[in-house]
Amino acid sequence: MTAIKKITTFLVKDTSILPLAIFRMAFGFLMCFSMIRFIYNGWIEKCYINPEFHFTYQFFNWVQPFNVKGMYFIVVIAAISALCIGLGLLYRVATILFFISFTYLELIEKSWYLNHYYFVSLVAFLLILVPANRNFSLDVKLLISRKLNTVPNWSVLIFKLQLAVVYIFGGIAKLNTDWLVNAQPLTIWLKAKTNIPIIGWLLNNDIAPYLFSWSGMLYDLTIPFLLFIKKTRPTAYVFVIIFHVLTYFLFNIGMFPWIMIFGSLVFISHNEWNNILSFIGKKIPQQTNKTCYKTKPILLGFLTLFFTFQFLFPLRSHFLSNNVLWTENGFRFSWQVMIMEKNGSAEFTVIDKLNCKRWKEYPKKHLNSIQETQMSFQPDMIWQYAQFLKQEYAKKGIIDVAVFVDARASLNGRVSQKFIDPKKDLASLNTIDEIYNFVLKLK
Amino acid sequence: MTQIPKKIFLSISVLFISSILLFMSCNNEGISESEYQIEYTRTEQLKNTYENEIIVLASLFIKKTSLLKTSIVNFKSNTTLTNLATTKENWLEVLKTWKQLELYNLSAVENSFIHFEINRWETNTENVNIFINGNEVINEAFIASKGSSSKGISALEYLLFSSDNNQNVLNSFTIDTNYNRRLDYILALSENLHLKANELLNLWENDKISFISSIENGISGSQNQLTNAMINLIEEVIISKLGNPLGDKSGGIIKTDALEAARSKSSLLIIQEHLTALKRCYTGAFIDNDIQWGFDNYLTLISREDLDISILNAFNNCQIKIDKISNPLSEELLQNTQNITDLQDSFRDLLILIKVDLSNAIGATVTLNDNDGD
Numbered sequence: 001m002t003a004i005k006k007i008t009t010f011l012v013k014d015t016s017i018l019p020l021a022i023f024r025m026a027f028g029f030l031m032c033f034s035m036i037r038f039i040y041n042g043w044i045e046k047c048y049i050n051p052e053f054h055f056t057y058q059f060f061n062w063v064q065p066f067n068v069k070g071m072y073f074i075v076v077i078a079a080i081s082a083l084c085i086g087l088g089l090l091y092r093v094a095t096i097l098f099f100i101s102f103t104y105l106e107l108i109e110k111s112w113y114l115n116h117y118y119f120v121s122l123v124a125f126l127l128i129l130v131p132a133n134r135n136f137s138l139d140v141k142l143l144i145s146r147k148l149n150t151v152p153n154w155s156v157l158i159f160k161l162q163l164a165v166v167y168i169f170g171g172i173a174k175l176n177t178d179w180l181v182n183a184q185p186l187t188i189w190l191k192a193k194t195n196i197p198i199i200g201w202l203l204n205n206d207i208a209p210y211l212f213s214w215s216g217m218l219y220d221l222t223i224p225f226l227l228f229i230k231k232t233r234p235t236a237y238v239f240v241i242i243f244h245v246l247t248y249f250l251f252n253i254g255m256f257p258w259i260m261i262f263g264s265l266v267f268i269s270h271n272e273w274n275n276i277l278s279f280i281g282k283k284i285p286q287q288t289n290k291t292c293y294k295t296k297p298i299l300l301g302f303l304t305l306f307f308t309f310q311f312l313f314p315l316r317s318h319f320l321s322n323n324v325l326w327t328e329n330g331f332r333f334s335w336q337v338m339i340m341e342k343n344g345s346a347e348f349t350v351i352d353k354l355n356c357k358r359w360k361e362y363p364k365k366h367l368n369s370i371q372e373t374q375m376s377f378q379p380d381m382i383w384q385y386a387q388f389l390k391q392e393y394a395k396k397g398i399i400d401v402a403v404f405v406d407a408r409a410s411l412n413g414r415v416s417q418k419f420i421d422p423k424k425d426l427a428s429l430n431t432i433d434e435i436y437n438f439v440l441k442l443k
Numbered sequence: 444m445t446q447i448p449k450k451i452f453l454s455i456s457v458l459f460i461s462s463i464l465l466f467m468s469c470n471n472e473g474i475s476e477s478e479y480q481i482e483y484t485r486t487e488q489l490k491n492t493y494e495n496e497i498i499v500l501a502s503l504f505i506k507k508t509s510l511l512k513t514s515i516v517n518f519k520s521n522t523t524l525t526n527l528a529t530t531k532e533n534w535l536e537v538l539k540t541w542k543q544l545e546l547y548n549l550s551a552v553e554n555s556f557i558h559f560e561i562n563r564w565e566t567n568t569e570n571v572n573i574f575i576n577g578n579e580v581i582n583e584a585f586i587a588s589k590g591s592s593s594k595g596i597s598a599l600e601y602l603l604f605s606s607d608n609n610q611n612v613l614n615s616f617t618i619d620t621n622y623n624r625r626l627d628y629i630l631a632l633s634e635n636l637h638l639k640a641n642e643l644l645n646l647w648e649n650d651k652i653s654f655i656s657s658i659e660n661g662i663s664g665s666q667n668q669l670t671n672a673m674i675n676l677i678e679e680v681i682i683s684k685l686g687n688p689l690g691d692k693s694g695g696i697i698k699t700d701a702l703e704a705a706r707s708k709s710s711l712l713i714i715q716e717h718l719t720a721l722k723r724c725y726t727g728a729f730i731d732n733d734i735q736w737g738f739d740n741y742l743t744l745i746s747r748e749d750l751d752i753s754i755l756n757a758f759n760n761c762q763i764k765i766d767k768i769s770n771p772l773s774e775e776l777l778q779n780t781q782n783i784t785d786l787q788d789s790f791r792d793l794l795i796l797i798k799v800d801l802s803n804a805i806g807a808t809v810t811l812n813d814n815d816g817d
Contacts, residue, residue, distance in 0.1 A: 185806075191745055192806035343803045345795055352694070360691035362682045408795050410803040415750075416795055 011157070012295045014150035016270035016286055017135045021088070023159055024132035026262035027123060028086025031098065034255050035079035044071050047112050048105075052366050053388050055110035055374075055381050058432055063107040077101050085127065088137020090144070092128070099124035110381060111374035115166070115337050116256040122162055122310075123263070129303075130155040131293055149287040152295045154303065159266045161307055164224035166260075169314040169335035171220030178325065178340070179217065183209035184412035185341035186216075193250055203250075219243055227267040234272075240264045251338065326411055326442040328378050344376030344409035344419060350389055353400040361389055377409040379420060383435040386426035403427040417443055485658045487736040488727055489665045493647075493655055495729035500544040501644040507537045508640040511599075512633040519626045522616050524609055531603050531707075537636070538596055538709055542716035544643075546676050546724060549668040550657075551650040552643065559591040561639050564703050566597035574628065576620070581627040583634040594632055595639075597704075602629045604706035666741075670802060673721055677794045680714055685787040688776055697780065699773040710772040714786070715765055721793075722758045738801065747804050754801065757793040764789045 038044065048065040056063060065071055078101040084094035103121045106113075132155070133139045134148035178184045186209040194204045202208055219239065226236035244257035268276075274283050317330030324331050325340045348361040363372045363385065375381040386403040393401045402425040410416040420426075421438040429435055511533040518526040541562055548558045570593045579585060586594050602625065606612050616622050616629075647654075657665040686692070687701040688710075702710040723729055727737025742751040764786040768775050776783055 188804065188806040341803055341806060343799045345798050357694035359694055360682075360686055362678070362686070362691075364678070364682075408799055410799045413803060415753075416799040416803070 008300065011154040011300060012152045014289070015153050015156055017131075017148055017151045018270045018273055018284060019266050019268060020130060020132045020151055020156050020159075021136040022268075022273070023156075023263070023266040024088065024127065025086050025136070026265055027127070027259075028082050028084070030255070030258060030262055031082035031102075031120065031124075032079050032086060035075055035082060037255075039072070039075055039079075044068070044075055046368070046370075047109050051109070051368055051371060053371075053385075054108055055371065055384055057107055057110055058380070060107045063104065065108050074101050074105065078105065088133040088139050089142075091133030091137065091139050095124060095128040099128060109371075110332075111371040113332055114254075114256075115335055116254075116259055118333055119162070119166055119259065123159065126158050126162065129299065130158070134293070146291050148289055148291065148293055150289050151293060154295065154300065156266060158303060158307075159263070160224075160228065162310070163260070163263055163266070164228075165307075165310050165314075166335050166337075167220045167224045170337045171217055171222075172314075173334070173336045173339055174213070174217040174220060176325070176339075178412045179213050182412070183213045185339070186212045188341050188413055189251065196249060216243075227264060230269075233267060237264060237268065247338075253338070256337075321436070323442055326409075327436055327439045328380070329436045329439075331378075340412055342377045342409060342411050343416075344373075344407060345416075346376040346382060346385075346405055346407035346419075348386065348389060349404045349406070350393055350398075351402045351404070352393075352398050353402055366392075376407060377419065379435045379439050380432050382407060382420060383426055383429060383432055386429075390427045401427055411442065414442075485666055485741065486655065488738070488741065489655045489658065489669075491727050491729065491736045492669065492724065493651060496723060497544075497547050497647055498644070499729070500540060500547075501640070501647050504537070504540045504544055505637070505640040505644060507533070507540050508633070508637040511537050512630075512637050515630050515633045518616075519630050522613065522626070524613055527603075527609060527613055527616075534596075534599055534603055535707070535709065535712075538600075538704065538707075539712065539716050541596060542713045543720035543723075546672055546717070546720045548675070549672050550654055550665070552646050555646055556591075557639060557643055557646065560595060561636065561643070562596040563591040564597045565592075566595075566601050567592040568601055571598055571601060571628070575624050581624055581631050583631050583638065586628075586631045586635040587638075594635055596636065599629065599632050599636070600704055600707050600709075602632070666738075666805070669724060670738075670797065670805070673724060674794065674798045674802075676717055676721060677790055677797060680717055681787055681790050681794060684710070684714060685783060685790070688772070689780070689783055689787060697776050699776050702772050702776070705773050708771040708773065711765065711768055711775075718758070718761050718765065725754065725758070725797075738805075741805060742801075745804065750796070750800055750804055754793070754796045757789070757796050761786070761789040761793055 045068070048071045049068050054064065066074070078098055081094040081098035081101065084090055085098060099121065102117075102124055106117045106121055131145075131148060131151055134145050134151070137145070139145040140147045174180070179186075190203040190209050190212065194200045196203065223236055223240065223243075226232040227240070229236075241261055244261045247253055248257040270284070270286055277283055314334035317324040317334050317336070319330075321327040321329040324334075324336065325342070346363060348363070350359045350361055351357070363375060366388070367375065367385070375385055382405055386405065389403050390401055393399075404422055404424070405420050405426060406422050407419040408416045409419040418440050420435070421440060424438045426435070429438075511530070514526065514530045514533045518530045545558065545562065552558070567590075570590070574581070574585075574589065574593060602615075603612065605615055616626050619625070654665050657668075682691070684703050688698050690696045690698060692698075699705060703713055704710055725738050727735040727740065729735070739751045739755070742748065742754075764782070768779075768782050768786065770778065772783065
């Protein structure tokens with residue numbers, strides 16, 4: 001038997017649907033809560049409606065917000081479809097709707113980029129491909145879908161792999177001098193958290209940032225393997241809970257810890273669930289399928305390509321820049337999670353080339369505080385804002401302008417320094433990638 | 444995993460974590476002492492700022508607005524040049540106190556928008572004239588019902604400094620059309636301002652526990668809010684109070700009428716008072732006592748004395764640039780623009796140190812938006 005055949009046999013081998021169904025429920029209900037929270041916190045207005053200008057993603061400039069009612073409608077659609085995913089109701093439609101609506105919301109505004117939003121989009125996409133509603137769901141109860149007791153191995157494995165990608169690249173991102181040698185940014189963050197009950201007193205110790213940095217790196221690099229291995233899984237899952245609960249209390253980290261804690265449930269097998277349930281005298285019997293679920297070979301081929309991309313794409317930052325934290329070239333979508341404290345300040349000068357008139361442009365005139373903060377230390381956003389200013393002046397009839405930026409940034413406790421070449425006319429740069437050539441070297 | 448290796452594995456994990464905790468707890472050199480220092484510093488800094496600056500200034504503001512009100516009552520009953528001069532002096536005292544207190548537009552006070560009611564620059568002179576020349580009875584209730592751009596310190600300035608010539612100003616209260624209503628309006632403005640001053644103190648007194656006890660470092664933490672308040676005020680100086688007059692918005696064309704409080708020629712004084720308040724907020728040196736807890740102490744405790752020195756130098760540089768200007772800003776803008784540009788640059792340097800370096804060093808959240816981080 002060839003290696004490919006062996007792998008294929010392993011991938012299509014039957015496994016209990018229980019872990020997949022639990023993952024589906026955890027993800028769906030958590031996302032429903034997350035969407036409701038988004039509305040409750042007034043973030044629809046803050047993120048989508050109030051800004052005069054949106055920092056769109058490269059190649060996705062066409063993604064623009066609708067009006068207030070439209071945006072509420074989309075977020076409500078996302079919340080309802082997430083709930084349906086959790087319930088396993090109209091599953092296929094719900095997963096497609098959730099993936100489209102959530103990804104659309106994510107793509108509108110770059111200053112709100114979060115690694116876990118990207119993760120949610122990826123998981124939502126993968127959920128479309130799997131029969132996670134074929135048991136423990138309303139679809140089965142309502143006879144919309146036929147019940148399955150087992151599913152092919154790949155349908156559970158893909159979520160494990162996706163979680164492993166987050167951890168592994170999150171760990172690789174920590175293999176740098178700031179994190180390991182200088183224990184930054186944890187030195188800054190932990191000293192600022194000494195008021196936390198119970199462990200607050202520990203955080204002020206000089207050793208604490210090093211302990212947290214190294215253990216964080218080791219955790220990220222090892223936890224997916226420990227979760228994969230049956231023998232170490234129980235202990236590993238306890239570590240998952242401890243680690244993420246700790247990060248929740250230490251940092252302003254929103255939904256991410258809960259997504260990782262609940263997402264990691266996919267590693268727990270049917271037998272292990274029964275072991276847990278035995279404490280309350282319950283058991284979910286393992287049965288075989290009456291109906292057969294067939295895997296299309298093309299799907300396996302597509303998933304191979306998908307994960308090849310997932311394992312290669314995050315590495316691009318290593319080729320694009322020698323310090324991704326400073327240049328942020330390739331920073332997004334590469335699982336650089338919680339690894340820097342960066343602050344900046346930027347102001348622009350617009351010069352009418354025809355008559356040498358000059359205007360100072362302070363970003364707060366057009367941007368809200370989160371946009372201004374994020375833009376001040378991200379070169380591509382600085383370029384986008386310069387282009388926006390160029391367009392604004394063109395609207396006023398001032399066509400031929402030069403736009404310069406006076407930007408300073410501070411990374412992981414370093415003294416602030418000039419960030420972008422102040423002599424470069426940003427309006428003259430035609431593509432977003434050119435701006436990285438004018439990021440000044442970190443001293 | 445069989446039971447024995449599993450137990451061994453768990454025991455080793457527990458032992459390892461316990462050892463680290465024990466080791467750290469035994470390290471008295473770093474932990475307990477400096478832990479208490481940091482806790483003490485942050486709490487004491489907030490307490491110091493609240494008790495020795497915010498409440499002191501808010502109480503002083505009540506006193507000053509009361510004096511202003513009294514002088515306007517006297518001015519109304521005896522409308523003379525002498526009483527006009529006294530009223531102007533008292534208005535200036537109100538302005539000076541306010542321009543220090545203005546820094547503290549945070550927490551419950553910020554949410555109440557009372558700062559707008561007290562001083563919204565610039566005043567809508569057209570509306571003020573419409574109200575004076577109208578028919579409605581002018582009293583405090585009338586002023587309270589009007590928008591913030593028709594009242595407060597700016598509206599008072601407009602009425603008291605409507606002309607460079609004091610006799611002309613006096614005429615506006617004695618012989619010009621509707622002079623009686625103008626007197627009513629200025630008195631009602633002073634009464635409203637005094638009430639607002641009392642309201643402000645009440646707001647702060649009610650917010651005491653929340654302000655002092657918010658020692659966390661998140662967006663709602665008071666130290667973080669103080670940092671943001673400092674950033675906002677410095678930006679206001681750079682963008683509005685100096686930038687607009689310098690022509691930042693008008694293609695480099697100087698705009699003396701864009702100066703704050705240009706009528707009373709107090710524009711430079713306002714910047715001086717802001718600087719004084721900012722430096723005191725940073726150092727915590729509000730009163731003359733041995734321990735003056737401020738951001739500087741916090742930086743020392745986290746071994747960032749270098750940054751403390753840079754910030755103090757930046758404050759001193761701003762002061763040097765202010766001292767270099769001997770004329771009112773409206774004149775200096777036209778005669779010696781470079782001095783104003785230098786002053787703006789000095790505030791810009793200060794801004795970078797507070798907004799970028801200080802925030803980075805203390806891990807402050809510069810923005811007030813919590814976007815769910817990761």
